[in-house]
Amino acid sequence: MSQPAAAALAQLVERAEALAYDVEYSAVRAWKERHPGALAIGFVPVWAPRELIAACGALPVGVVGGGDKVEIIKGDACYQSYVCHLPRSVVELGLNGRLDCLDGMLFPSICDVIRNLSGVWKLLFPNKLSHYLDLPQDFDPEIGGDFFRAELAQLVELLVARGARRPTPASWRQAITEHNENRHLVEELHALRREQPWRVPTSEAYVVARAGCVLPATEHSALLRDYLALVRAVPRAPLDNARVVVAGAFCEQPPLDLLKTLERAGCYIVGDDFLLAPRFVRADVPLEGDPLAAIANTWLAHAQPHASVWTRAGTKGDDLVALARKAGAEGVLFAAPSFCDPALLDQPMQEAACGRAGLPHMHFKYSENSGQFQGIREQAGTFADAIKLWSGA
Amino acid sequence: MEPLLTGGIDVGSSAVKLVLMRTDGAGREELLGRRVERLRRRDPLEVATRCWHDELLPEAGVRPDEVAYVATTGEGDRIEFRTGHFYGMTAHARGALFLRPGARAVVDIGGLHARAFTIDERAKVLVQAMTSQCASGSGQFLENIARFLGVTLEEIGALSRRSEKPEKCSSICAVLAETDVINMVSRGIKVEDILHGIHDSMAGRYVRLLLTAGARGEVLVTGGLAADTGLVAAMRDDAQRQGSTLEIASHPDSVLAGAIGAALWGAHRQRVLAKRGVVLRADPA
Amino acid sequence: MRTVIGIDLGSTTTKAVVLGEDGRMLGRGITNTRSNYDVACAIARSEALIATRFALLREALARRAPDAARDDALLQSIARTFRLEQHLGQIAVLRTELAAVASGATWHTYGEALHACAAGLLDRIEAEAPAAFAGGAGLGSEFFRDLVGARWRVLAEPAGKAADIGFDWLMSCFDKAIVRVENRALDLSFERFAGPAIERFVRENPALAPGNATALRASATEAAAAAIDEWNQVGTGYGRSKLPFRREQIRSEILCHGLGAHRFFPGTRTVLDIGGQDTKAIQVDDQGIVTSFQMNDRCAAGCGRYLGYIADEMNVAVQELGPMASRATRSVKINSTCTVFAGAELRDRLALGQKREDVVAGLHRAIVLRAMSLLARSGGVKDEFTFTGGVARNQAAVAALRQLVSENYGARQLNISVDSIYTGAYGAALFALRDARAAAATPDPVAA
Amino acid sequence: MNDSIHKEPSMLRQKELIGGHYRKLARAKEAGLKSAYTFVPGNLTELLLAFDVLPVLPEINALQSAMRGKSAEYIAKAEKLGQSEDVCTYVKCDYGMMKSGNVGPTGERLPDPDLLLLSYTGCFTFLKWFELLREEYKAPTVMLHVPYQGDGAATREMRDYVVKQLRRVVIPALEKVTGKRYDEDRLRHILALSAQAEEDFVAVFRAARNRPSPIDAYFGGVYYIGPIFTAFRGTQAAVDYYRMLRAEVDARVAAGAGPLTPDGPMPREKYRLVVEGPPNWTSFHEFWRMFHEEGAVVVASTYTKVGGVYEDGFRHDPARPLESLAEYCLGCYTNHNLPARADRIARYVQDYEADGFLIHSVKSCDSFSAGQLVILRDVEQKTGRAGAFIESDLVDPRYFAASNVKNRLESYLQMIDQQRRGATACAR
Numbered sequence A: 001m002s003q004p005a006a007a008a009l010a011q012l013v014e015r016a017e018a019l020a021y022d023v024e025y026s027a028v029r030a031w032k033e034r035h036p037g038a039l040a041i042g043f044v045p046v047w048a049p050r051e052l053i054a055a056c057g058a059l060p061v062g063v064v065g066g067g068d069k070v071e072i073i074k075g076d077a078c079y080q081s082y083v084c085h086l087p088r089s090v091v092e093l094g095l096n097g098r099l100d101c102l103d104g105m106l107f108p109s110i111c112d113v114i115r116n117l118s119g120v121w122k123l124l125f126p127n128k129l130s131h132y133l134d135l136p137q138d139f140d141p142e143i144g145g146d147f148f149r150a151e152l153a154q155l156v157e158l159l160v161a162r163g164a165r166r167p168t169p170a171s172w173r174q175a176i177t178e179h180n181e182n183r184h185l186v187e188e189l190h191a192l193r194r195e196q197p198w199r200v201p202t203s204e205a206y207v208v209a210r211a212g213c214v215l216p217a218t219e220h221s222a223l224l225r226d227y228l229a230l231v232r233a234v235p236r237a238p239l240d241n242a243r244v245v246v247a248g249a250f251c252e253q254p255p256l257d258l259l260k261t262l263e264r265a266g267c268y269i270v271g272d273d274f275l276l277a278p279r280f281v282r283a284d285v286p287l288e289g290d291p292l293a294a295i296a297n298t299w300l301a302h303a304q305p306h307a308s309v310w311t312r313a314g315t316k317g318d319d320l321v322a323l324a325r326k327a328g329a330e331g332v333l334f335a336a337p338s339f340c341d342p343a344l345l346d347q348p349m350q351e352a353a354c355g356r357a358g359l360p361h362m363h364f365k366y367s368e369n370s371g372q373f374q375g376i377r378e379q380a381g382t383f384a385d386a387i388k389l390w391s392g393a
Numbered sequence B: 001m002e003p004l005l006t007g008g009i010d011v012g013s014s015a016v017k018l019v020l021m022r023t024d025g026a027g028r029e030e031l032l033g034r035r036v037e038r039l040r041r042r043d044p045l046e047v048a049t050r051c052w053h054d055e056l057l058p059e060a061g062v063r064p065d066e067v068a069y070v071a072t073t074g075e076g077d078r079i080e081f082r083t084g085h086f087y088g089m090t091a092h093a094r095g096a097l098f099l100r101p102g103a104r105a106v107v108d109i110g111g112l113h114a115r116a117f118t119i120d121e122r123a124k125v126l127v128q129a130m131t132s133q134c135a136s137g138s139g140q141f142l143e144n145i146a147r148f149l150g151v152t153l154e155e156i157g158a159l160s161r162r163s164e165k166p167e168k169c170s171s172i173c174a175v176l177a178e179t180d181v182i183n184m185v186s187r188g189i190k191v192e193d194i195l196h197g198i199h200d201s202m203a204g205r206y207v208r209l210l211l212t213a214g215a216r217g218e219v220l221v222t223g224g225l226a227a228d229t230g231l232v233a234a235m236r237d238d239a240q241r242q243g244s245t246l247e248i249a250s251h252p253d254s255v256l257a258g259a260i261g262a263a264l265w266g267a268h269r270q271r272v273l274a275k276r277g278v279v280l281r282a283d284p285a
Numbered sequence C: 001m002r003t004v005i006g007i008d009l010g011s012t013t014t015k016a017v018v019l020g021e022d023g024r025m026l027g028r029g030i031t032n033t034r035s036n037y038d039v040a041c042a043i044a045r046s047e048a049l050i051a052t053r054f055a056l057l058r059e060a061l062a063r064r065a066p067d068a069a070r071d072d073a074l075l076q077s078i079a080r081t082f083r084l085e086q087h088l089g090q091i092a093v094l095r096t097e098l099a100a101v102a103s104g105a106t107w108h109t110y111g112e113a114l115h116a117c118a119a120g121l122l123d124r125i126e127a128e129a130p131a132a133f134a135g136g137a138g139l140g141s142e143f144f145r146d147l148v149g150a151r152w153r154v155l156a157e158p159a160g161k162a163a164d165i166g167f168d169w170l171m172s173c174f175d176k177a178i179v180r181v182e183n184r185a186l187d188l189s190f191e192r193f194a195g196p197a198i199e200r201f202v203r204e205n206p207a208l209a210p211g212n213a214t215a216l217r218a219s220a221t222e223a224a225a226a227a228i229d230e231w232n233q234v235g236t237g238y239g240r241s242k243l244p245f246r247r248e249q250i251r252s253e254i255l256c257h258g259l260g261a262h263r264f265f266p267g268t269r270t271v272l273d274i275g276g277q278d279t280k281a282i283q284v285d286d287q288g289i290v291t292s293f294q295m296n297d298r299c300a301a302g303c304g305r306y307l308g309y310i311a312d313e314m315n316v317a318v319q320e321l322g323p324m325a326s327r328a329t330r331s332v333k334i335n336s337t338c339t340v341f342a343g344a345e346l347r348d349r350l351a352l353g354q355k356r357e358d359v360v361a362g363l364h365r366a367i368v369l370r371a372m373s374l375l376a377r378s379g380g381v382k383d384e385f386t387f388t389g390g391v392a393r394n395q396a397a398v399a400a401l402r403q404l405v406s407e408n409y410g411a412r413q414l415n416i417s418v419d420s421i422y423t424g425a426y427g428a429a430l431f432a433l434r435d436a437r438a439a440a441a442t443p444d445p446v447a448a
Numbered sequence D: 001m002n003d004s005i006h007k008e009p010s011m012l013r014q015k016e017l018i019g020g021h022y023r024k025l026a027r028a029k030e031a032g033l034k035s036a037y038t039f040v041p042g043n044l045t046e047l048l049l050a051f052d053v054l055p056v057l058p059e060i061n062a063l064q065s066a067m068r069g070k071s072a073e074y075i076a077k078a079e080k081l082g083q084s085e086d087v088c089t090y091v092k093c094d095y096g097m098m099k100s101g102n103v104g105p106t107g108e109r110l111p112d113p114d115l116l117l118l119s120y121t122g123c124f125t126f127l128k129w130f131e132l133l134r135e136e137y138k139a140p141t142v143m144l145h146v147p148y149q150g151d152g153a154a155t156r157e158m159r160d161y162v163v164k165q166l167r168r169v170v171i172p173a174l175e176k177v178t179g180k181r182y183d184e185d186r187l188r189h190i191l192a193l194s195a196q197a198e199e200d201f202v203a204v205f206r207a208a209r210n211r212p213s214p215i216d217a218y219f220g221g222v223y224y225i226g227p228i229f230t231a232f233r234g235t236q237a238a239v240d241y242y243r244m245l246r247a248e249v250d251a252r253v254a255a256g257a258g259p260l261t262p263d264g265p266m267p268r269e270k271y272r273l274v275v276e277g278p279p280n281w282t283s284f285h286e287f288w289r290m291f292h293e294e295g296a297v298v299v300a301s302t303y304t305k306v307g308g309v310y311e312d313g314f315r316h317d318p319a320r321p322l323e324s325l326a327e328y329c330l331g332c333y334t335n336h337n338l339p340a341r342a343d344r345i346a347r348y349v350q351d352y353e354a355d356g357f358l359i360h361s362v363k364s365c366d367s368f369s370a371g372q373l374v375i376l377r378d379v380e381q382k383t384g385r386a387g388a389f390i391e392s393d394l395v396d397p398r399y400f401a402a403s404n405v406k407n408r409l410e411s412y413l414q415m416i417d418q419q420r421r422g423a424t425a426c427a428r
């Protein structure tokens, strides 16, 4: 009985992986063929107003780097060695024409590298839309909110000027509904993984989530639904693994082999911050009222604590501890991209918080194209050993 | 309890370490045989297999089938006749306690990586810190320099300790440092001063690593570089300069810590499994 | 005879080029000694002068026995014999150093046994030498250390086993002794070894016409006695500031590589130099004047040393890597950017059952990829393109570069000189000549 | 440093000013003065002065530590406390100093902050830096978000957003900390003094258009920017200092003299360069020497614009106090996008008749460095001149490889030389 389900699951994961790592962006190209004249707008991590882009009849496309799928030549010509890897592969993709299917790129403010990448893009692709989206660090709806709303309004104008449809009340409603729904399904995926991590290996959940970068929300939601149904149907046995939360990988994505390495070294990943776009804002965008204000204000009130967002109250790291507790994690693995200032500067404070909470933790660095995990395997293995050999003791 | 013979094989990037141990499960732990073989770029698995079968066991007068559990660590998980594998720091922690029961932190300095970690009295690894994907200041680096200077690794320590005017070594690259050393030689700097300078810069890194891992009290240096008295002395000096109270020590068998720890964990595991009725056999074939 | 010398004090090798007054290249010399710069410089210079005297020998011979002078095989064979004599001379020095090292009591406990075993090893290597240098057989390397070291490594394990001496000890013994040999500027000159070489050659070639033998001896004596006057010298390369030269006798290696490449191939507009520790991409104009350049940062990833490291790791000579990679059927992607970690990655890959050839091909591609970025930084490849430096001798690196350049810039003429490794020294020598002429107020043929 | 270092009266005055400020800080607590930690780019010095609050600038502390040879130790300390090797070394240097007793450059302890005023113009790391400081000091913290000129211009919305924050967040916080009312007239008075100093400041840097240039606008320039970028904008002392400096520079122009270097007057001006990027502080004099020994003078630099770009006409304006403060914050060099930075460098090359330009890329500073290679290419295209690219660091001596830096600089200058000779050879 489970045989066909297992096969279907394998097939689905394979399809998701193909979508997730397709550096040709064929799904986007195909979408554009089906929607003549419509725009596709790329955005780099972490968050972008996907509902706004969709309401303009455009396809929001998550550009999260080329991983280990592209050879870097031109990217290295633009970046010296002490910069993280993400901008290199994005530039490489751009200069190799892989991103030609995108009519524009958004660079949400999360760090200096991304911010400067917006300028690099303007210099390299003078004819494409390239926009830096400044996110507020003031959280008063009348101060930061007003500014943010103006930013979003400007974005609508920029898109419309490039030929996008001006959003209508109906298109707003549809886009917001679809993205709220997608958010729910992504959350459901994570909830299931928290509860039964043996059912949802992170190396699978990750590609299923990542496929969402190149699909419209409805299609991705369908994929998620299928996946959830299948993993619930396929029998998988729990292992004697340590439950961990992986933190710090919010922008440059870890290579899939790294996730597999961690799992093989005896860890169940029950919480992570990979691919945050659909879960950055932890609440639904309301359907009532001015949609721009709705997006802005939901963001202001419910953006998740994050290295790119000023920590208003409390102590840095408290939220991580809470997340780990909620996930029933026995430890935290800090996995930051090499040379990522936001992640690496947050880390000591977060580690201190874990220390105060008595939560075991360790850290390592990676880059999206690392291919050698010997050291990480040793570290993670030792970490998992320590948890397993002495848990409860 | 019945005495048990177990083996530990630690396959590293520059050397293979093997031990044979006897434990009685009640606290008596004996090191029966030891073997360290520098790889010199030979195939590690081949060297390990040969050392195990042709050297260590015959010397100890033990037949392969008398060994209850062959535990590997490091890159030894590819050894075919292993019974089980333990991760590096898990093994080093256990080995460190065997060698120095008071140790509460370990810094394992091997060919490519250095790892520092704190442990408790049961050898549980608490906090770990590791050098990154750049081989600057690694053992391999020191080896290169030594070769170039025409000094054997065994001589390095004494030479370095003889130096009074350590020459500051600024280079951060393991490969390019060779050039710096050429420069120093050209400038007529004495070999001992060069070595001392290199030791100082390496020591700084390792002490920093230890402190990052929250080390306090007794520290055992394990891994190949533990034998480098010059480096250990430099680490002590550095710790002192930092005003830290770390008691940094080494042990003549420090290089074997991983193998010892693996063998001890193997014995532990074997007993646990035996209690559960699981029979594992180290198959010599 | 008036000559100028260019010296390129590189990070892994030191090169010297001797030019005649007319700008003709008379001799080239190279050494890989890792000892101090003075010694390196002296050796390279002496090697270049040897080559120069060989040129003189050929000229002298042409006067005495035109047929023999036209016989390239004969001259090459004499050169090989000369190398053999040099080699034997070096072995003799190594023998004394080995004895000293082996009997130094502080670092080992073997006593006489180690000495005996080491001496025995060297005996075998010495005995093999004539065959190794005999015609046809390709030498693994042009450097003494590499040649002897490679054999030592092979022979030491069984020899040690037989004598019950650890492999490690024998290796250490060699390492120590070879450094002492390298630290000395030995007299390996033409003057010293040409005579014995000719005698050996004559002895081993009984078919040689007696007249030719006489002509050879006389020509060698003449070449050895000729006065070689050094008119000017210019130094360049990584270690140039260490040269005991006047300030105006030092030029940046960028300018030298640009000019050298321009002189080798006047149509060159882009030069890529991959040396031991740095990679440079240089753009030049139609005069050989540098218009822009980029150098790699201070990390050895992607330089020639990387290949040297890998070769060590695989226990082969660096010269064998290219041919090995050329036999690959596919190229394995190498992720490590760090040279040292690439060595570890190589071991991993091999252990995982990947083919040596394929992994090595991947390593070559990785290096060339880095160079491609540098090229892109410097302005790309717009026209004729010249590859210089030691790595240009490596056919697999050349093939990878050719492919990547055409993929990224379209079809481009790619030039490689057989003397690619001497490009910097050649450029320096050209500057030396130009300066000397300017000082002597004669028209400058280089700028013209 | 040694006695043979050459100084002019303005230089001594500058040292006095800055030294005086640190002495004042050391006594701040006993004198009942409040201090606020804040940053150079987009600083609100006038507003702080209007509340009698003393600014403490962690970046300046870091650079001072580096110049005094302490940074390696501080950075090591920070790394021991868990900071990564990869991150901004300014932060680590400052953090290490703080963890070593917060002893400032004069050897006296700096006061703990009464307020952390985070105006993070141009760099995200500032935000992290202050999160770290807040965790340590538990001091009240105010965030002033200055939007980035992503599309190359500061818009009305941006300005209004900043003004709103000033009015509703920053000023109330200052009132609370100091117990004083916001006095706009006082602020106006201070702003008027700022504008005066700014006039002379611009004239000083513009003097580099002369041949020979009377100043080095990078190495010398960092001394000139000290007062105006830090605690003295809006004071009479700054007005006096810049008047004095301008007179000195004018005198040098009249005498046809070049800049003064720590090793004495600059020899013949052989190369005129434009430099982008912050300097290296650990080997500052050694680095400078590499230039002046070759006869290379820097005629314009972007680093001297990080505390405000005045040359385009902006002045603090007493008539529009908060608006002009907001415009100042938005206009700092670090808040310009990459195309604007490239344009400015290209303009400098042309306006100052430079022979070339050099990018000093700081390894650990993403804010400046990420994308600098694209700037390089863009400026090369715009000016038709090849640029030089040198990497080192602000305060981490491990990243300053002198021979490497020297090699590149030498190669670059020799290239310019060769090109010139080539040009004359062709002309002949």
Ligand SMILES: Nc1ncnc2c1ncn2[C@@H]1O[C@H](COP(=O)(O)OP(=O)(O)O)[C@@H](O)[C@H]1O
Pocket (backbone or CB within 6 Å): C009, C010, C011, C012, C013, C014, C237, C238, C274, C275, C276, C277, C278, C303, C304, C305, C306, C307, C308, C318, C319, C320, C322, C388, C389, C390, C391, C393, C394, C421
């Ligand atoms: N015959 C050869 N075949 C392949 N590679 C070679 C050969 N000779 C030298 N090399 C490579 O060239 C490098 C040295 O290049 P070189 O230009 O001499 O460097 P540098 O000038 O920095 O000393 C060596 O590291 C080696 O990798």
Ligand SMILES: Nc1ncnc2c1ncn2[C@@H]1O[C@H](COP(=O)(O)OP(=O)(O)O)[C@@H](O)[C@H]1O
Pocket (backbone or CB within 6 Å): D001, D005, D015, D018, D060, D063, D064, D067, D222, D223, D225, D226, D227, D229, D230
């Ligand atoms: N970027 C800058 N911003 C503000 N002040 C600076 C800057 N750069 C340098 N300074 C000031 O310049 C001074 C450097 O002088 P210093 O090197 O100590 O002089 P000396 O070498 O003669 O002792 C510092 O005290 C500092 O106050």
Ligand code: SF4
Pocket (backbone or CB within 6 Å): A084, A085, A086, A087, A110, A111, A112, A113, A114, A251, A252, A337, A339, A340, A341, A342, A343
């Ligand atoms: S990986 Fe870190 S530094 Fe790099 S772009 Fe992303 S957030 Fe910025």
Ligand code: SF4
Pocket (backbone or CB within 6 Å): B133, B134, B135, B136, B172, B173, B174, B175, B176, C298, C299, C300, C301, C337, C338, C339, C340, C341
């Ligand atoms: S600097 Fe040297 S040791 Fe470090 S990554 Fe580069 S090659 Fe490796």
Ligand code: SF4
Pocket (backbone or CB within 6 Å): D088, D089, D090, D091, D122, D123, D124, D125, D126, D364, D365, D366, D367, D368, D394
């Ligand atoms: S990243 Fe650069 S601009 Fe930002 S604080 Fe560090 S040094 Fe300053």
